Amino acid sequence: MKRREFIINSALAIGGTALLTNYRKKEIKKSENQVVRRKFDNTDMPLIALGCMRLPMRDGKIDMVELDKMVEYAMAHGANYFDTAYMYVDGKSENAIGEILKKYPRESFILTDKCPAYLVNSPADVRKLCEEQLKKCQVKYFDNYMVHNINKNTLSNYRDNDMYGELVKLKKEGIIKHLGFSFHGDPQMLREVINEHKWDFCQLQLNYLDWEVVNADELYQIADEAGVPVIVMEPLRGGVLCNLPEKAVQKLKQECPNDTPASFGLRWVANKPRVFTILSGMSNLQQLKENVDTFVNYRKFTEHEEEVARDIVRLMQVKGAISCTACKYCLEVCPRGINIPAIFGLYNMFKGSVAPNAAFMFVYNYNALDAATRADKCIKCGLCNKNCPQGLDIPKLLADVHSEVQKVEQGMK
Ligand code: SF4
Numbered sequence: 001m002k003r004r005e006f007i008i009n010s011a012l013a014i015g016g017t018a019l020l021t022n023y024r025k026k027e028i029k030k031s032e033n034q035v036v037r038r039k040f041d042n043t044d045m046p047l048i049a050l051g052c053m054r055l056p057m058r059d060g061k062i063d064m065v066e067l068d069k070m071v072e073y074a075m076a077h078g079a080n081y082f083d084t085a086y087m088y089v090d091g092k093s094e095n096a097i098g099e100i101l102k103k104y105p106r107e108s109f110i111l112t113d114k115c116p117a118y119l120v121n122s123p124a125d126v127r128k129l130c131e132e133q134l135k136k137c138q139v140k141y142f143d144n145y146m147v148h149n150i151n152k153n154t155l156s157n158y159r160d161n162d163m164y165g166e167l168v169k170l171k172k173e174g175i176i177k178h179l180g181f182s183f184h185g186d187p188q189m190l191r192e193v194i195n196e197h198k199w200d201f202c203q204l205q206l207n208y209l210d211w212e213v214v215n216a217d218e219l220y221q222i223a224d225e226a227g228v229p230v231i232v233m234e235p236l237r238g239g240v241l242c243n244l245p246e247k248a249v250q251k252l253k254q255e256c257p258n259d260t261p262a263s264f265g266l267r268w269v270a271n272k273p274r275v276f277t278i279l280s281g282m283s284n285l286q287q288l289k290e291n292v293d294t295f296v297n298y299r300k301f302t303e304h305e306e307e308v309a310r311d312i313v314r315l316m317q318v319k320g321a322i323s324c325t326a327c328k329y330c331l332e333v334c335p336r337g338i339n340i341p342a343i344f345g346l347y348n349m350f351k352g353s354v355a356p357n358a359a360f361m362f363v364y365n366y367n368a369l370d371a372a373t374r375a376d377k378c379i380k381c382g383l384c385n386k387n388c389p390q391g392l393d394i395p396k397l398l399a400d401v402h403s404e405v406q407k408v409e410q411g412m413k
């Protein structure tokens with residue numbers, strides 16, 4: 001009997017299907033250049049992770065050859081964290097990443113998946129969905145698993161069906177190692193969700209644009225105060241921070257010549273100490289290589305660079321935009337708690353964006369604001385105008401933004 005046959009037969013003879021499986025696993029050729037890692041629970045995680053929402057495509061299908069190369073490169077450089085979800089790539093992301101990862105020993109990679117709250121209509125749905133996802137990913141457990149996308153529309157699915165309680169059962173069974181949630185609501189909702197249970201982590205949208213013009217600073221602060229570790233999604237604002245306007249690109253080149261817009265944005269996020277990994281949706285090997293390089297040669301953000309980030313946000317404000325600097329002085333006097341800087345920030349982002357989904361994102365983010373704090377709830381008392389260092393006619397501008405939202409919504413129907 002040849003040596004290979006002998007080994008396989010011996011494995012089967014001792015009932016060792018697991019041994020046989022391991023025997024077939026792909027060897028990871030470790031590079032000398034490893035990405036930096038951060039402590040999380042009793043382990044450590046790569047600071048950059050491969051988000052599987054925007055996988056490489058060819059002829060309308062996931063390009064498995066390119067994905068295979070990307071995973072191999074990521075694994076070789078220690079970027080062994082992969083994040084997928086039920087609905088990513090029209091429901092095909094889980095199968096694709098599972099098919100590639102099955103070649104590697106299970107303990108060599110970190111796999112995160114998410115329970116789609118909007119599909120949960122009974123507590124039993126949680127286990128059913130999770131079991132389906134385990135099959136699609138060809139694994140027996142998820143390292144991190146979360147309630148996906150808690151927002152004002154899915155909050156009742158999450159609460160009324162006791163998703164947390166069901167997920168805790170799965171955690172006790174070892175099917176989930178760490179339990180968290182991803183979030184797209186306002187600060188008040190985050191405070192409630194984060195404090196009502198014990199979470200291992202939360203996943204927030206964090207980048208220097210949302211920090212300055214929306215409410216990412218408040219969301220991060222809430223997680224930080226609660227001591228809940230943070231995974232970051234949309235660190236580059238869906239590509240907006242990679243496609244900066246010319247003036248902003250010039251500023252970056254002049255002040256931070258060693259950075260690309262992408263590395264600058266990723267380093268900004270990494271500077272937040274509560275963050276333990278950053279998801280970046282990568283669509284080809286080149287993007288992955290650039291992102292890995294940022295975290296192999298990781299440099300901490302400086303005070304000066306923080307200032308540059310704020311300048312870039314200002315330069316992103318384009319013609320037709322509102323010259324709000326997000327100082328928040330108006331918030332101190334508004335009797336209705338209208339979220340003025342957030343509303344103006346969203347509008348400015350929409351006006352300055354070249355992203356194809358800019359209109360959708362504008363309406364989506366506007367509607368994600370607490371309904372009581374949106375522009376149409378302004379009573380035109382004018383108190384805010386007195387506090388605005390930019391001399392803006394705030395109630396008028398709020399009315400303009402609200403009618404723009406309605407126009408865009410009409411156009412999308
Ligand atoms: S005018 Fe509107 S936004 Fe300004 S303080 Fe009054 S209610 Fe608030």
Ligand code: SF4
Binds near residue numbers: 327329341388392
């Ligand atoms: S006071 Fe003026 S500049 Fe400051 S956040 Fe309010 S609207 Fe913007």
